[in-house]
Amino acid sequence: MLRPVLACCKLYISESRNKAALVSIERAVKLLSGARIINKFEDETYNRVGYTLVSKLPPNFSSGDCSLKDVAFAMVKAALIAVNFNSHSGTHPRLGVVDHICFHPLGIASMEQTTYIARSLAREVGTKLEVPTFLYGAAHEEGRTLDSIRRGLGYFRPNTRGNIWVGGPNSQHLPLSPDEGPSHVDLSKGVVVIGSTRWVDNYNVPIFSTDFSAVRRIAKLVSERGGGLPSVQAMALAHGEGTIEVACNLLEPSKVGGDQVQIEVERLAKEEGMVAGKGYFTDFSEEKIINAFLDYKDSSIDH
Template sequence: MLLCCKLYISESRNHTALDSIERAARLDGETVIVNKFQDRAYNRIGYTLVSYIVHDSTGNIIYSPLQQTLLSMVEAAYEAINLELHHGAHPRLGVVDDIVFHPLARASLEEAAWFAKMAAADIGNKFQVPVFLYDAAHPMGKPLDIIRRELGYYRPNFMGNQWSGWDMPEVLSEKPDEGPTMVSRARGIVMIGARPWVSMYNIPIVSTDISAARRIARTVSARGGGLPTVQTLGLFHGEDSTEIACMLLEPNRIGADRVQKPGGDASSSRRAGC
């Protein structure tokens, strides 16, 4: 049985930091980085990791090499990156911003959720960062976007369209699922969840009109009455363009072709995102 983990880190410009994180990933050859998506404008990188799950003779989970690889990468990220010095055009709440587990092949969502909860306990305790669980890893299945909205994830704190440093309270009003309620300004908060496969899909727009990009994003999204199972953000992307960042929660039902069509007249191209 195979397990996938996507790890999103708030850094893409500091090559020394990225080299350190990727060296940590290579310490165990039993875990493979199958994809890396690096975005300089967003100052964000996404790693897709895959490994196997080991069970005992009765079918109970023993471990996966992914667990130690993930912890090593997280540790390297916290050692190399300071959120107070981070600046980018993509929202984020932490150096290690999001970790999501997906079951592959014959693995179950319950197994992915088990690993998510173990990772949350390990990261919260070892690195003393607040951890919020979401989707199948959360006791009530609370969605990621709801938690992010409660924590102010979607509100830019610099120039109306950028995220810079840390300007939130150091004591959280919401109790995390793991870790302290006190936030390190250098490390921030991490979200950890489990869900069926999700696709990220970004549509570049040849315009710097962020209001128009946000209107298009809302029109496409389920929240705005658009396509079901699609979440979107309108974001600046570089000096001369904006972008519709899309999360496809059920890509087999609503895929990239359906998302591209509403924004197609204004878009220049498309790309897998993070």
């Protein structure tokens, strides 16, 4: 059987409590053809929703015809209309109404193809919607990383007490120059970060504690940055009363997967005198994403 030429777009929006807003965002997908929502992950504590879109790729990118880009743009536009960043709050860091978009090649698709889509979407978001847009991964000429942009824009620092992020940025002036769009930010919209990378898994492990300092130590020690597991990024996030999650990006899940992260977090938590719960993935695996698209029959999937 021939392997498919597919691309995946993971699109994260800073809203999950306003159901009317989500309906309007998802309606944008139904009005266009080609790309499908394969997974939807909502978290009301984080006040964040992640959509996984998949489509076949066109044979000729130079025509500018790409349903995945068109659907992603429509969702971004709908989100900016439906959600006011100044009114948003949650325990997950974010930079804008549409916080993060990443494209991944699937099947026999190439990184060059998803890079083209990412850059094309960034141009449209920046110019047509007038939102400062930053590129990372293969979409950036120098391969800038997602976490370096986030650190430069203050993503990891809560802007209020209680480890909660509330409202938009404090200033219209950005500490970094965007790759597309205006150099100043509309406080009701924030900024968008768009990238193209190989597949990334997201795996979160709950720790039953209120000791943020200790869980931050665990997150640092489990991450490559802190000398822990290679290709793992991690941060500590409040997730309900009495629980803090070690939220991990697995940049090379075929080498270091959720099982290894689970074991290491449990070990580190035990050393701190804490108990770690069973972790969970926020999306399907790459293989399941492909199979779900190929087996897709209905016009919508609810999770």
